[in-house]
Amino acid sequence: MITKTKRAAAVIAALFMILTILMIYPFGLSAHAAAYAVWPTEPKFKNITTYFDAARNTNDVSGYHNGIDIEADGGSNIYAAVGGKVVAAEWMDAYGYTVIIQHPDLGVYTFYAHASQVLTSAGAQVKQGDVIGKVGSTGNSSGNHLHFGICDSLQAGWPARTYYDPMSYFAYSDNSGSGNTPAESPKTDCGCSEEYAGEYTTKGVVTYLNMRADHNTSSAVIGEIPAGAEFRVTRGNGEWAHVEYNGKSGFASMAYMEKKADLKSEIKIENVTAPEGNLDKGKTFSIKGNITSNLVITKVYGGVYFRSGEATSQCAEAAPNTIKYDLSTYFDKNIAFNALNDGEYTYKIVAEDKSGASVELVKTDFTIGSSAPKEVLGDLNSDGKLNVTDIVALQSYILGKNKEFTKEQYLASDMNKDGTVDIFDLTALKKAVVKATA
Structure with a gap:
């Protein structure tokens, strides 16, 4: 009787322990070092649309899912599941904007992909529950969600196998808010002055100007301002400015921007070729020239004109809407010098920018066909001499x-x-x- 009672008590104790564990770890007991991890999205978003596929570890191709996809609203918070060191916070092609965090005590990395914004930067130490980004649908994505994964190595900075199933690697709890949450908008207590406020455009930028999460180049890139684009500055300190562009706020270097009120049109052309002197009839001529401007070039036109100023059929017009334009990309293909008849002509190229300024960049005179010899009175056989x-x-x-x-x-x-x-x-x-x- 005593033995049966002891056995019953042991069974009850075991069941109680199992029940306690299940209550503490609702997603399952973790066999790994962390007692628990913070669920990486806001608590209300728990719907997993795609689960981890273990086959990814033997067939390392994108068709096998290396993490879980958590459906969430665009712009909602992404949390660091476990504290660690940020090793990447940047655009990563198919992953879109991605944050990768290293966890040395666990020997793994967690990665958070397809974000609309990253709110941390490489080298930063983050705590469990810190907001590190915003949910989005960047990269190879068909809708707002967080792709959350765990791996034990990186190759060329990218997640690499072995991958682990996030649902069995950690036990999760909802974020209690104990971590540091970055400001939702750029800082306004940083000492920047409104004296720099106004409408600006990029200066000396070929492709785009980075928008960053803070006043320094080590902070995360959270957006891009295309070369020649207009944007608003609300505050600045002479080196960095609070900028607003295309519905997004951030910081940008003032070395690469210029206030619109201070702008003067600077349209130039380099490496130009222009017809001069006499050209043989039927021969081709290659048009070349690189036009640059500190403002967006809105119109380029020109070509071959009669000396009277009237346009010939060999004229062209383009609307580049860029700050650089290569004449060989369009004009050279659409102006045929070999179609011109004998005669005297003028070649000219004119460019306009968005300020309305118009600059005649090239103007040369030339002839097609043999130039008439200098007239010699009495020279009836046109040999240039009298005999x-x-x-x-x-x-x-x-x-x-x-x-x-x-x-x-x-x-x-x-x-x-x-x-x-x-x-x-x-x-x-x-x-x-x-x-x-x-």
């Missing part, structure tokens, strides 16, 4: 033997410039030939 053949030609015309006398020959024969060609011109031509050949 006996000119006398024979004029004499033949006066005697009525030359029926194909051209207009140019007629004008060249009028030696005394009286508007007629007669025997007096022939006499004058003979004297000129004798003088020229003496």
Whole structure:
């Protein structure tokens, strides 16, 4: 009887222990070093749309899921599941904006992908429950969610196998708010002054200007301002500014921005080729030139014009809407010099920027076909000199033997410039030939 009673008591005690464990660890008992981890999203978001696939450890391809996807509202908080050192807080292609945290005591990394913003930076020490980002759908994603994973190594900075199932690796509790939560908007107690407030545009930026989470280059990049874009500055200190662009707030270096009120148009062209002198008819000519401006170039037009200023068919127009424009990308393909007839032309290129400024960057004169030789009065055969053949030609015309006398020959024969060609011109031509050949 005593033995049965002891056995019953032992069973009851065991059941009580199991029940206690299940109450403490509602997601399952962890076999690993951390007693528990903070659930990485806000407590109301617990719906897992895609689970971990262990096959990823033997077939390391994206078709096998290396973490869990937690459905959550865009812009809601992402928490550090366990404290550690941030080793990456940046854009990572298919993962989108991603935070990776190293946990040396566990020998693993946790990673948080597809964020709309990262609110920490590489090198930072974060506590369990710290807000490290905002849920989003960046990278290879079809909707707002957090991709949460655990791995034991990185390759070239990226998560690499072995991967662990987040649902069995940790036991979770909801975030109690004990961690440090970054400000939801840029700091306003940092000593920056409103004297810098105003509308700005980028300066000396080729691709984009980084928006950061704080006033320094070591803070996380949380957005980008394209080159030439306009944005608002609310405060600044001469080195860094509080900026607002496309609905997002952050910080940007003032070395790469300029206040619109201070802007002066600076449109330039370099490495330009332009036709000059005489070009052979039917020959091609390559148009080159790199146009740059401190403001967005809104329009580039030009090409080949008659000397009167009227446009020929070989003109083009483009609307780059960038701060750099290469003429060879469009103008060279749409202006055909080999289609021009003999004649005198002007080549010019004009650019305009968003301030309304218009600058004529190139203007040169050129001719197509053989240039007419310098006129020599009496030179009827157009060889550039006077000789006996000119006398024979004029004499033949006066005697009525030359029926194909051209207009140019007629004008060249009028030696005394009286508007007629007669025997007096022939006499004058003979004297000129004798003088020229003496």
